[in-house]
Amino acid sequence: MPATVKVIKKPRRTIAEQAYVPEVAKGISFAARRFFKNTFGPTAKKEIDTVKYPEEKREYPERFRGIHRLTQRFDGSPRCVACLCCSTACPAQCIYIEAAEYEPDDPRYGYERYPAVFMIDELRCIFCGYCVEACPCDAIRMDTGMHMPPSTSRDHFLYDKETLLSIPGKDGTYLTANPRHEPGDPSHPGIDRERGH
Amino acid sequence: MTTEVLLLSSILKIVFVLVVTVGAFAPVLIWAERRQSAMIQDRLGPSRAAIVLPPSAVAFIDKARLPMWRGFALTGIVAIVALVAVTWVAVRGTNPLPIPTATLTKALIGFGAASVLLRIGYGVHGMIVRNQGKVMVLGLLHPLADALKFIFKEDFVPPKSDKFLFAAGPIIALIPAIAAFAVIPFASTLHLDHWNQVLPRTGEVAGTIIPMQVASLDVGILFIFAVASTGIIGAAISGYASDNKFSLLGGIRAASQMVSYEVVLGLTLVPAFMVYRSLRLEDMAMWQHEHSWGIFNPLLALGFIMFFTAAIAETKRVPFDLPEGESELVGGYLTEYSGMKFGMFFMGEFVEVVALGAIAAILFFGAWDVPFLYRDGFDFRLPFMASGIVVPLAHWIVIAIQVLFFLLKIVVFIWFQLMIRWSLPRFRYDQLMKLCWKGLLPLSLLNILLMGVFILSGVLDKYVGLLDRL
Numbered sequence: 001m002p003a004t005v006k007v008i009k010k011p012r013r014t015i016a017e018q019a020y021v022p023e024v025a026k027g028i029s030f031a032a033r034r035f036f037k038n039t040f041g042p043t044a045k046k047e048i049d050t051v052k053y054p055e056e057k058r059e060y061p062e063r064f065r066g067i068h069r070l071t072q073r074f075d076g077s078p079r080c081v082a083c084l085c086c087s088t089a090c091p092a093q094c095i096y097i098e099a100a101e102y103e104p105d106d107p108r109y110g111y112e113r114y115p116a117v118f119m120i121d122e123l124r125c126i127f128c129g130y131c132v133e134a135c136p137c138d139a140i141r142m143d144t145g146m147h148m149p150p151s152t153s154r155d156h157f158l159y160d161k162e163t164l165l166s167i168p169g170k171d172g173t174y175l176t177a178n179p180r181h182e183p184g185d186p187s188h189p190g191i192d193r194e195r196g197h
Numbered sequence: 198m199t200t201e202v203l204l205l206s207s208i209l210k211i212v213f214v215l216v217v218t219v220g221a222f223a224p225v226l227i228w229a230e231r232r233q234s235a236m237i238q239d240r241l242g243p244s245r246a247a248i249v250l251p252p253s254a255v256a257f258i259d260k261a262r263l264p265m266w267r268g269f270a271l272t273g274i275v276a277i278v279a280l281v282a283v284t285w286v287a288v289r290g291t292n293p294l295p296i297p298t299a300t301l302t303k304a305l306i307g308f309g310a311a312s313v314l315l316r317i318g319y320g321v322h323g324m325i326v327r328n329q330g331k332v333m334v335l336g337l338l339h340p341l342a343d344a345l346k347f348i349f350k351e352d353f354v355p356p357k358s359d360k361f362l363f364a365a366g367p368i369i370a371l372i373p374a375i376a377a378f379a380v381i382p383f384a385s386t387l388h389l390d391h392w393n394q395v396l397p398r399t400g401e402v403a404g405t406i407i408p409m410q411v412a413s414l415d416v417g418i419l420f421i422f423a424v425a426s427t428g429i430i431g432a433a434i435s436g437y438a439s440d441n442k443f444s445l446l447g448g449i450r451a452a453s454q455m456v457s458y459e460v461v462l463g464l465t466l467v468p469a470f471m472v473y474r475s476l477r478l479e480d481m482a483m484w485q486h487e488h489s490w491g492i493f494n495p496l497l498a499l500g501f502i503m504f505f506t507a508a509i510a511e512t513k514r515v516p517f518d519l520p521e522g523e524s525e526l527v528g529g530y531l532t533e534y535s536g537m538k539f540g541m542f543f544m545g546e547f548v549e550v551v552a553l554g555a556i557a558a559i560l561f562f563g564a565w566d567v568p569f570l571y572r573d574g575f576d577f578r579l580p581f582m583a584s585g586i587v588v589p590l591a592h593w594i595v596i597a598i599q600v601l602f603f604l605l606k607i608v609v610f611i612w613f614q615l616m617i618r619w620s621l622p623r624f625r626y627d628q629l630m631k632l633c634w635k636g637l638l639p640l641s642l643l644n645i646l647l648m649g650v651f652i653l654s655g656v657l658d659k660y661v662g663l664l665d666r667l
Contacts, residue, residue, distance in 0.1 A: 021502060024617075024620075024621060027620045027621060028613075028616050028617060028620045028621075030620070031237045031616055031619060031620040032616055034236070034237050034238075034239070035233060035236045035237050035616070038236040038237075038239060039236045047239050048236075048239055048240065048241055049239050049240065050239075050240050050241040051241070052241065052244055052328075054329075055327065055328050055329060055331075
């Protein structure tokens with residue numbers, strides 16, 4: 001069976017196209033319309049897509065992942081219990097935590113630990129948000145809406161516990177909306193490693 | 198005319214030409230090209246170069262805004278009152294206020310100007326405060342920043358290059374572009390002894406006459422061709438001296454392209470010379486002032502389109518920028534240049550753009566001719582009107598209007614060239630040569646022939662006479 005070939009005719013150019021001038025005029029008038037609209041047109045009709053960056057900023061989406069913060073309890077101590085979930089989940093391995101026990105007279109002693117060192121290398125961070133998802137205590141969040149402030153030294157990008165605790169969220173609070181059950185609260189289960197069930 | 202007057206006026210004219218072309222047009226063009234392209238492409242364009250004011254100055258500016266607004270309102274009210282009173286005087290013939298009309302007119306002008314200036318100042322202050330103390334001047338500081346960068350950049354010279362020719366290239370490219378302005382008339386002749394009087398519309402005027410061009414040469418336009426073709430050497434030797442194959446190819450391309458289009462450039466203008474019967478640019482301008490602009494002649498309109506095409510190819514700009522051709526030749530003959538040497542090429546190109554605008558305006562758009570403006574002032578008269586509205590003007594005002602209008606025409610042509618530059622894609626090299634030798638050259642020869650037939654058969658004289666009566 002012979003193959004059927006579909007013959008497509010070569011598009012013929014008209015004389016106007018061949019003479020350049022009308023086509024050139026068409027192209028220039030198109031560009032000129034854009035130019036006049038964007039230069040002299042009313043602001044509402046302008047279609048300029050870029051902004052004057054530092055003076056004018058685009059609003060980020062609500063769930064934008066900015067630099068991290070550590071949320072606080074009511075007494076200002078970190079909510080973090082040093083469970084290492086975030087540093088384990090981190091694909092860039094940029095979180096370093098040293099866990100420590102509370103003092104024996106602290107009501108939280110034996111119930112939970114706290115981070116003696118909590119360090120995030122913001123330059124290694126890829127801002128994936130896995131640490132936030134991994135955290136069982138809502139202690140680490142990326143809701144600051146901020147970028148890393150630029151700096152000249154790599155050391156400045158190693159954010160320690162105090163720095164992370166001092167960064168507020170987008171709404172200005174250092175807490176989170178989720179409640180915590182501190183020892184002594186009625187909702188606190190009152191169990192720990194020492195006393196058992 | 199005394200020697201001192203001649204010398205002084207010549208120096209003043211040279212300074213004026215340099216200020217207008219190199220000082221004003223070229224930097225603004227660098228900005229305009231970027232800004233215009235940005236506007237076509239829905240971008241904001243260059244706007245970051247800024248002079249940063251200290252916070253105390255910003256606070257002061259912020260504090261000064263309210264007084265400025267109050268001043269604007271007060272002066273504005275006074276100006277409006279004066280405007281109403283002056284209109285009253287003009288319409289009714291009686292003065293409603295116990296103030297002389299002359300004082301009212303002065304108050305209108307003075308307070309009106311003050312009001313507008315205060316409003317502008319209020320807006321500018323607001324802009325500075327909103328921009329956190331950065332004075333950006335619409336991005337006009339960018340050419341300044343560019344120049345600073347060019348001057349302080351490393352002046353790289355390829356080790357095996359021809360050092361002398363490498364340095365001479367940019368100079369040879371820049372100087373002819375500026376030199377072309379020597380013969381360009383930017384207004385009609387200035388009668389120095391009667392500068393503050395209203396001159397008669399026609400006839401000779403006694404006293405010192407200063408032509409408003411640097412050099413009044415008999416060869417006129419031929420001088421421009423001669424000097425402009427020197428620019429080829431600049432591109433060619435800089436390509437040769439760079440010790441770089443891309444540069445060499447770019448230089449060769451530039452040379453062959455410019456030599457080819459030089460021929461067409463001259464031939465497309467021959468019909469214009471035939472109509473104006475002169476090579477002197479001031480005579481051409483005067484002919485168009487007395488009769489009609491060249492563009493209204495159909496053959497000259499065709500010549501204008503061909504001339505403009507050839508001239509853009511001559512200035513090596515898009516869509517004929519094959520010598521630079523960054524997609525295949527890196528940067529062509531510009532590849533090895535950096536710093537102010539590159540800046541000089543850049544500057545030369547932009548001065549050429551201005552020169553092209555000026556030549557097109559002179560040859561086809563009446564040079565300094567303003568519609569309805571004669572040597573004694575405005576005379577708005579249309580064919581169906583019995584008598585025109587005559588506004589007599591002093592001689593220096595007429596000259597100033599002519600210069601401004603000429604600059605305005607140049608600005609329009611510059612804008613048009615930048616539009617072409619940002620709208621059209623680049624030609625292929627064989628297409629470029631085909632357009633020149635097989636397209637424009639026969640067409641321009643045909644145009645000359647047709648124009649000769651028209652002149653000999655007397656059709657042209659009839660047509661010009663018809664236009665004169667309108």
